[in-house]
Amino acid sequence: MKILAIALNTFGSFLRNKLMILCLSLFVCVVLLMMTPLAGMKMIATPENAQEVQQTVMQYIGVIAMFVSGAGSLLAAWAAADAVYGEMKSGTVLAVMARPVQRWEFLLGKYLGVQLLMLVYVLMMFLLSYLLAWIGGEKIQSTPWVLIVYPLVRWSIYSAIAMLLVTVFHSIVAFGITMVISVLALMLAPSDRGVHWLPEWTRAAIYAVLPSTGLLSEDRFFTITQASLKQLTWSAHLTTLAYGLDYALVFLLLAMWSFHYRGLSRD
Amino acid sequence: MTAPAIEFREVTKVYKKRLLGQEIAALTNVSFEVAQGEVCAFLGPNGAGKTTSIGLLMGFHYADYGEIRVLGEIPGDVRAKQKIGFLPENFAFYKYMKAPALLKFHAQLAGVPAEQASKLIPDLLYKVKLNGYEGLKISKYSRGMVQRLGIAQALLSDPQLIVLDEPTSGLDPAGRKEVRDTILALKAAGKTIFLSSHILSEVEQICDRVIIVDRGRMVRSGTLEEMLGPGDRVEIVVDQLSEEMERGFVESGATVERKEHGVHIAAPTGRKRELAEMLWAAGCDVVSIVPIRNSLEELFLKVVGDGAKPFGGTPS
Numbered sequence: 001m002k003i004l005a006i007a008l009n010t011f012g013s014f015l016r017n018k019l020m021i022l023c024l025s026l027f028v029c030v031v032l033l034m035m036t037p038l039a040g041m042k043m044i045a046t047p048e049n050a051q052e053v054q055q056t057v058m059q060y061i062g063v064i065a066m067f068v069s070g071a072g073s074l075l076a077a078w079a080a081a082d083a084v085y086g087e088m089k090s091g092t093v094l095a096v097m098a099r100p101v102q103r104w105e106f107l108l109g110k111y112l113g114v115q116l117l118m119l120v121y122v123l124m125m126f127l128l129s130y131l132l133a134w135i136g137g138e139k140i141q142s143t144p145w146v147l148i149v150y151p152l153v154r155w156s157i158y159s160a161i162a163m164l165l166v167t168v169f170h171s172i173v174a175f176g177i178t179m180v181i182s183v184l185a186l187m188l189a190p191s192d193r194g195v196h197w198l199p200e201w202t203r204a205a206i207y208a209v210l211p212s213t214g215l216l217s218e219d220r221f222f223t224i225t226q227a228s229l230k231q232l233t234w235s236a237h238l239t240t241l242a243y244g245l246d247y248a249l250v251f252l253l254l255a256m257w258s259f260h261y262r263g264l265s266r267d
Numbered sequence: 268m269t270a271p272a273i274e275f276r277e278v279t280k281v282y283k284k285r286l287l288g289q290e291i292a293a294l295t296n297v298s299f300e301v302a303q304g305e306v307c308a309f310l311g312p313n314g315a316g317k318t319t320s321i322g323l324l325m326g327f328h329y330a331d332y333g334e335i336r337v338l339g340e341i342p343g344d345v346r347a348k349q350k351i352g353f354l355p356e357n358f359a360f361y362k363y364m365k366a367p368a369l370l371k372f373h374a375q376l377a378g379v380p381a382e383q384a385s386k387l388i389p390d391l392l393y394k395v396k397l398n399g400y401e402g403l404k405i406s407k408y409s410r411g412m413v414q415r416l417g418i419a420q421a422l423l424s425d426p427q428l429i430v431l432d433e434p435t436s437g438l439d440p441a442g443r444k445e446v447r448d449t450i451l452a453l454k455a456a457g458k459t460i461f462l463s464s465h466i467l468s469e470v471e472q473i474c475d476r477v478i479i480v481d482r483g484r485m486v487r488s489g490t491l492e493e494m495l496g497p498g499d500r501v502e503i504v505v506d507q508l509s510e511e512m513e514r515g516f517v518e519s520g521a522t523v524e525r526k527e528h529g530v531h532i533a534a535p536t537g538r539k540r541e542l543a544e545m546l547w548a549a550g551c552d553v554v555s556i557v558p559i560r561n562s563l564e565e566l567f568l569k570v571v572g573d574g575a576k577p578f579g580g581t582p583s
Contacts, residue, residue: 005375009361016363091359095420098325098353098430099376100345264327266359 002101003109010083010113017082027071031128034064038135045137057136064132068125069151073158076118077178078171080159083110084259085171091266104256107163111252114159115152122151146237153244157211158182160251167258185210211247270339272428272459273301273324278333280319280483293319294483296333301476303427306450306460308470311480312571317463318356320480321432324461325353338428349378352426356433356463358417362406366397366416369405370423377424391419396445410437418446422453429453431462435469447473471495471563481571494566500559501539503532505551512549516542529554 014020038060045053084107087093097106126147133140140147158178165174188198188207198206280294294316301307311317322328323335326343340347360369367388374384392398395415405413414437421429434450435443443466450460450473464470470477477494479487487494508516508530513523521534521542534542539556546553 002376002378005372009372013361013363091355091357092361094325094327094355095353095358095360095373095417096376097327098348098351098355099373100348100378101376102345103343261329263322263329265322266357 002099003105003112006096006101006106006109007112007116010110011116013086014079014083014113014117020079031064031068034067035132035135038132042135042137054138057138061129061132061136061138065125065129068128072118072121072125072151072155073182074179075121076114076155076158077162077182078175079114079117080111080162081166081171081174081178083114084163084166085174088264088266093264094266097264103260107256107259108252111159111163111255114163115156118152118155118159122148122155125151149241153241153248156248157244157251160248160255161211164251164255164258167255167262181210211244269303271300271336272303272305272338273299273307273461274334274336275299275320275323276334278320278323278330278335280316280323280328281331292483294323294330294480297480297483297485298333299478299485299488301459301461303459304454304457305475306454306473307462307476307478308474309461309463309478309480310465310467310470310567311463314482315480315571316483317480318432319483321430321461321463324430325351349424350427352421352424352429354417354421354429354431354434356436358413358420360405360413360416362404364405365401365403366392366405366408366419367401369416370420373420373423379424387423391422394422394449395419411439411442414438415442415445418449426458428459428461431460433464434462435464435466443469467562467564467567477563479567479570486570487566491563495561495563499536500533501536502555502557502559503534503539503542503546504529504554504557505532505546506530506554508532508546508551509549512545533559 038057041053041057041060087096087110093106097103126144129147130140161181162174162178165177168174169177184206188203188210276298278294278297279292282291282293283289284291297316297320309317309320319328323330324337324342326341326348335342337344337347338350361372364372370388370391371384374381374388379387389398392401395418397412397415397419400408400412405416408416414434418431418434421431431450435446438446447469450462453460454473462470462474471491474491476490477487478485506529508523508525513530516523516532516534519534519538521532521538524531524533532542536558543553543556
């Protein structure tokens with residue numbers, strides 16, 4: 001009950017956060033601008049250039065989806081850092097922690113509040129993907145649940161890392177480090193685009209420690225045509241998601257441990 | 268014998284600046300007890316360690332040395348927090364909320380059943396004179412209204428121990444009187460109250476016990492009676508006094524002040540009888556002989572300003 005109250009209060013405060021509303025408005029404007037060419041492509045499609053247009057539309061939708069998904073990562077890290085730091089900065093944490101609430105309950109409530117926000121975001125992202133495909137005259141063939149669950153698990157890792165860092169650092173520092181970690185994880189992933197100037201053993205060692213968010217990317221399943229639909233077994237899905245949740249859980253537990261021992265005051 | 272509501276035993280708290288490697292002793296070997304049902308004032312100049320002590324008491328910080336017990340539990344224990352109401356200094360709130368929503372949120376955290384909370388919240392708002400402002404966002408409240416709301420949230424779960432950090436801060440004289448009356452009503456109901464304040468005249472009116480800290484050390488602790496004592500001077504009021512007698516009194520160390528309703532003579536308590544007999548013999552009508560009680564402010568300035576001198580109570 002207490003954890004739920006804190007989670008709902010955290011979620012409510014996000015919905016009233018002026019900075020967040022401003023950023024989301026700007027973000028929606030950018031997405032709308034990016035969507036305009038899609039409608040044009042649908043208009044110029046003829047039986048002769050249908051395949052070519054379809055490929056361009058797919059690529060274009062992929063770029064927008066990646067942009068929206070990347071913004072989700074930023075949002076997850078920022079929301080988690082701000083949820084805790086905002087309480088410390090304003091001093092509201094003192095009145096809350098004077099109640100019969102354990103520190104881990106407070107942090108878990110904050111974390112769940114962030115996940116609620118990300119759930120709303122992922123549902124909007126999901127609807128946007130279908131909308132984009134419809135505007136482009138295509139149909140997404142992917143299994144819907146992977147487009148929702150995979151990004152949520154990935155963002156749960158980012159928010160857990162940010163939450164751990166904000167128990168020690170200022171929210172901007174925590175957000176910045178989380179972003180550096182996520183970029184490093186992408187750069188060091190074993191792929192053609194990855195970093196090649198680092199010795200293999202160093203790259204592999206760092207990659208083993210960083211969250212393998214590439215595995216949890218919905219890009220892997222984001223297909224528009226039946227022909228390119230990538231199939232994955234249930235056990236592969238479960239293993240990947242368990243890995244992501246395990247990673248998030250470890251960081252959340254570390255955050256709880258760190259928060260337990262820190263002093264609470266108005267920062 | 269009932270266990271004390273608050274116990275500090277040789278508590279030391281040192282803040283460490285991680286990057287500079289500096290250590291700042293916020294509290295050093297502080298020991299005191301507050302009995303259940305007492306109203307105890309925790310006084311000290313800015314930076315004396317009051318907020319740190321309250322933070323330790325509430326479980327916001329951890330002591331480096333020593334032992335603290337609150338209602339028999341360690342600070343931060345939910346069993347103790349269940350019975351504590353707390354008003355932080357400059358009570359902070361969620362700006363987008365309205366008073367009933369904030370109190371409802373705190374009621375949920377305090378484990379107050381929803382049905383009970385829905386009855387309790389309007390009563391509390393009425394008690395702190397915030398009824399009629401339920402539809403207004405807290406961010407639009409004046410400082411005094413916010414402080415009153417803070418007091419309402421502290422009383423939400425019918426606490427056994429109430430910790431108030433500067434409860435009258437930001438309130439006008441009428442608001443301060445209301446807070447005083449609320450504290451006295453809580454005292455009458457058997458609640459223990461631990462408060463910090465800079466307004467010493469108010470503390471004198473409501474507190475049973477006073478603890479004074481300065482630069483992280485406890486400099487005085489005791490009941491108000493012990494601390495202020497009967498005083499070492501008396502004031503004798505007479506209807507009239509000859510100039511010759513006035514000169515004699517002044518030369519012997521007394522002070523004489525002529526006022527509209529008589530002549531006020533302040534002299535050491537030991538000379539009370541001698542002076543009274545002299546005045547009667549001279550045909551003066553002695554209107555009253557009253558011991559001059561030291562004020563808390565005088566005591567505070569004496570121990571904090573000029574260093575600790577024995578003045579009743581328990582020197583640390």
